[in-house]
Amino acid sequence: MIKNIFNKTVLTGLLFIAAFFFSCSDDFVKVSPEYSIDSENYFNSQDDYYMALVASYDLLQATYVNVIVGEIASDNTLCGGESPTDVIGWQQIDDMIHTPVNSNLKDVWNWMFAGVQRTNYFMEFKDKIEFEGKAQMIAEVRFLRAYYYFELVKWFGPVPLKLDKRFQLGDETSIPRSPVEDVYAAIENDLTLAIADLAETPPTVGRVSKGAAQALLGKAYLYQNNPAKYPLAAAELEKVILSGKYSLATNYNDMWEMEGENGPESVFEVQYTDVEGAGFGCLQCSEGNVAVGFSGVRGYVGPLFTPGFSFNVPVQKAVDAFEPGDLRKDVTILDIEAWAADQGASYTTGNEHTGYFNRKYLPRKRRPEAQNDLNLTNPNNYRAIRYADVLLMAAEAFNRSGDDAKAQTYVNLVRRRAFGDLNHDITLTGPALLDAILQERYVELMGEGHRFFDLVRTGKAAEEIDGFVTGKHELFPVPQEEIEFSNGNWQQNPNY
């Protein structure tokens, strides 16, 4: 009897000891995730830096929204789309009735700051190790940061600046919106330092060249509307011109096709491809040019092009802006009625149908390798800075600094390519020359997202854009959520 109990107890006791051994200590639950890389212990090799650099480039592809909304906001195009409520945020910007509650403006803010944050991640660890080629990489990162901040300051005006480290939780209530001058100063600083270390020809196609940084710096100087900066702009832009690395494409049409990508006129081009799938759940993730699909001809069936969502439709006024004989007109504007009649193509009409489409960035025939959603994966690169743009900016900068001779030289290079002859040179001077240069920017850069900002900085927005209210619409409103997050630290832009 006693033996029985003894055996029972011993057996069970042993069982239990075994059980508790098995169950072990709290270390059992301390597991590190398999196959993951910790962000604070990164940057241990050149390859690590390169990958972080590539990630910093990624957000350039999200600037499609800056381009298409820049066009829609201007007098170049109407919003269009399927119906009057298709992408309400864009419709409202088109009619200048937008408010701080606008998901598309929120996208611009979010995606550009995401770009800033990725560049800041790189810069935070830039001194961790040394290797050859690091200076070039740092220079590219500086360019990218300047590019993103330039977009932010154009769209929203004063924005919070942080340049040494990533933004941390708490910064939104403590870091103020820096005044526009300070933001530009930061952009200028980044670009100046970058220019020193950038190669004239980048290591791979798509990366930043010295010329790109100089062009962007010149543009930043020019856009500030500060007479002291015009000579600086002129000087910087002239360096790009005199470098001899860029030239105007002789065939204006081919420049916009696939074969013309990264051509001699490209000073900086945002790269896209069609081999990765994309969905509406994450438009900023797409490796394709989302703006192109959105601008396509609705229900199109026919040669050369493929259909799209019929947004961003050019207006008659823009079409009429081209002088007779301007070879750029038929490349910039697609007259769909004429084309359809001529080519036997068919199409349907969307909201605010004007009969015209932005031909430079229209979906072309797709490869079989192209991934779905086809509307979101168009491979058309965005020619962010073209040599023609550099020439026109230089012309404007020189004119504003008093050197009309140089201004005429540069603007006429563009004119001669546009008309294919020497009979359309501009010989005006002074303010009339300025107007002519600005008019040339209007037609040369139509469809590329610059018009709105050119009108704003030259004070012409109110007379050209319907509904534009001076003192309000020069800047877009800071997203309402950001104002709320800042808890009083950031104030809204005036009159919103």
Add this chain to the structure above:
Amino acid sequence: MFAFLFVGRAAFAQQARLTGTVISEEDGLPIPGVSVVIKGTFTGTTTDINGSYTLPGVSPESIIQFSFIGMKTMEVTYSGQLVIDVTLSPEATGLDEVVVIGYGTVKKKDVTGAVSTVGSTTIDRLKPVKVEEALQGTITGVNVTPQSGAPGAGLDIRIRGISTNGDASPVVIIDGYQGDLNTLNPNDIETITVLKDAQAAIYGTVGANGIILVTTKSGKKNMPTRVDINSSFGMQETTRVLPLLNATEYAVILNESYAANGQDLPYPDISGLGEGTDWQGELFESAPIMDNNVRLYGGSNNMNYSFSASDLRQDGIIGGDKTGFQRNTARLALGADLASWLKFNSTLTYTYINRSSINDFGLGSVLFNAVNMPATVPIYLPNGDFNLAPANLGIEIINPLQQIANTFNDYNLNKWNGNVGFDASFAKHFTATARIGFNTTTDKYKSFSKQVDYGGKVFDVPRSSVYESRSNYNDYTFDAFLTYDNTLDKTHHITGTLGTTVYKNWGDNLGATGWDIPNNSWEFADISLANGLVDSKTTGSFSYDQRRLSYFLRGQYDYRGKYLASVMIRRDASTKFGPENAVAYFPSATLGWIISDEDFMGGFEKLNLLKFRLSYGRLGSDKIGDYRYISTLNGEGTYVLDGQLVTGRAIGPLANPSIKWEQSQQFDVGIDLHYFNDRLEFMADYFIKTTEDLLIGSIPVSGIFGTSAPGAAAPTANAGTVRNSGFEFSAGYRGMVGKDFSYQVNYNLTLLNNEVLEVKNGTGFVDGGSFGVGQPLPARMQVGFPIGYFYGYQTDGIFQNQAEVDAHPSQIALGAEAKPGDIRFVDINKDGALTSADRTNIGSPIPASLMGLNLTLKYKNFDFTAYAFASLGNEIVRNYERTQPNVNRMAYIMDRWTGEGTSNEVPRVTTAATANNIFSDFYVEDGSYVRLQRMVLGYRLPENTSMKIGIREIRFYAAINNLFTLTKYQGFDPAASSGAPVGSGFDDGFYPAARTYIFGFNINI
């Protein structure tokens, strides 16, 4: 537990007359109405008012059976006595029944928490395809919503409201180990016990959403082998077809909408259009469902066993063989007494599931297309090919029949789960239990994207591909605990439990896409044959490993069974908690007072039980994402250089090192009342459940942190609080009329109130859900409102004329200036303009009350059961109408505004810009419904007939599931829900529930 007395006076006679008296064990009084029957015959009688009976013509060796409702049936063998007196004792299915409460059991009478059970009888009556369905309408405080009516679709269970914006599903413990309800065969379940309040605190950090304990069927000792066969066959049809416009009505509406915008009429001549295509009619079909189960069970002196197998096949009411569900299970359960002090039990189950599905949810689903395709479009071209949907319908709508014909996918699951356990009563009053349970699953999925051109639509596939994925999921739960149980002085009963639980859950997955399928056909759709190349990554994988270590201690005490108390505390550590909060403690206490045992309650004879319960405790939930405290570089940073995709590395979701579990404080007070020999049972509870430290994932933070970069996300933080409070009530009555007719009625009611108390993320709310295309998020979790409430504009009728438009603030900011016939929105903040600041609470998907009513009637060999369920006060958003000028419309559009005074509800039709399509209460409908879930009529063959062929019982039955649903809701199914805490209640075109006509039989050998 048999306490019977019989007095036999010997007498010898053939076919003698037998008399006697039947009295009750409890009070010694005679019981009238007791059925006294010679077993196997129809000869019988009932006792009279004095409890006496007379039975003529009794032969020797016959068995006399005494039965009465609520009492244990007694059988006495007649061997010549003149008189047989019998004492009947109450059935143990009352308060002596034992209830599982987690790491132990208590007598039902001694339960001090809010615990409800569903037994195998109820499960058998409902015969659900999935176990979760048996909890709908049968337990107070529990709401079950299907995610879709498609075969094999999942269901969401919510106990006492939605207490988190994360995963609000309760943890399921099957035979002691953590498991999964959706692969279980309902026929294998003995009982389901739901722990609703702080009673679940012994489960610590998995208890906050309630605990579902499942006990599976085992054999029975000392029982010769029995065989149970259950088979049924049913035909399903849809419960609902939406009223849509026919071709002529469609043309009229379209003409009017084009004319309103000054455009040419698309259908100048409507005379020849007729009815047109009935898309829904073409899609919905009758589909069969077959279910077969067999079970062998029994036991010897010290062993019991149960073996069961099942085969369930269900086709879908849309899609024919493209939507089908098959489940096969085989299960073995063994129990043995290895020694007088050592018990062993073990189960092993194998499950096989095969499922195919169609796009049944959201923009682009088959039903969405069917509802939006105009009736003027024929399904086929004259040559027999599918007709393409016209381009003017937008880029999403395609021919739904063509869509189904081009859908190819297959899902297979193989699962083994089981457990092994030992109970050792190794010393007086002590029992040690050690057990381990495991689940291991492998599944594979294949989906073929056939190259197809729908005519410029977003679903066009230019290049064929096949996607395959293989996953492996495993987990084990190991428990070891010691129980001490003793009664001191016959008055103080103490039970103590001390133990540990170890849980590990790990798995991995590999997925790949292959391109260019030979012959563009499903027969060849496999990665082994797909030789196409692409420039981007075609493979993906993930793996995970989560663990939990817990220690728990519980003490229960009762004084003479009258005053009851229990306390428990649990300590949990989990891989999910950040380093700053690695360990959690969860204490709780429950109290009970059996008032009916008190001396001062002696006068209430008919009162069997009056118990008062109180409980309070802290529980937790660790259903949060993994490794949220580590900032990893799993973001996406891809660019194109030299024309090639180049992958970079970027930060993924932002980290939060102080992440911890969600914690709920739960309070419950309740009363149980049993009357009339437990014939009337009544239960009421009031509860308050406050859950704080809600893990609000992707807390909207300022865009400056880069959280909207590809692959990035905002951090998760413990930042919210939600309170659920409510009242549960259930009443049941069973009785007999005469000796042949018995009935049982049960009613239960749950009243729920949900309010968000705190959202600490800067803006005070989290939004979610989706409505329309490109519209702001329509649902919110916000302080002062129920979780997931609808946030939109309030309407106030239709503008009848221009004067009314002019008198009202401008609506231009909503999309367009209003015109007569447009919806008038309310200027909530009275600032003189309609802007997005005028959005407000326009409804909630959470029901205010849930009710269940079930009725069981038995008359001789017939039985009838009806189960009905109601959900009241829940609202649903109509989100399956595509806002596009040329799509089809619902029939209610015929009541549109066409001139002053013609309508104040439905706005005018036009293709011009209006604000009528923005999210407002025009789209919010009352989703309250009453559904007759199941009605069964059964007939049991008389025993002597079935005994002739050696079968104990044969029963045939006919049943109808979902016979009718009473609701004002216009959509397919008011019951379906996505299950998301913020964002449910938006109907994108739910696959409706099926009405099924079933015939089946049970054979028990």
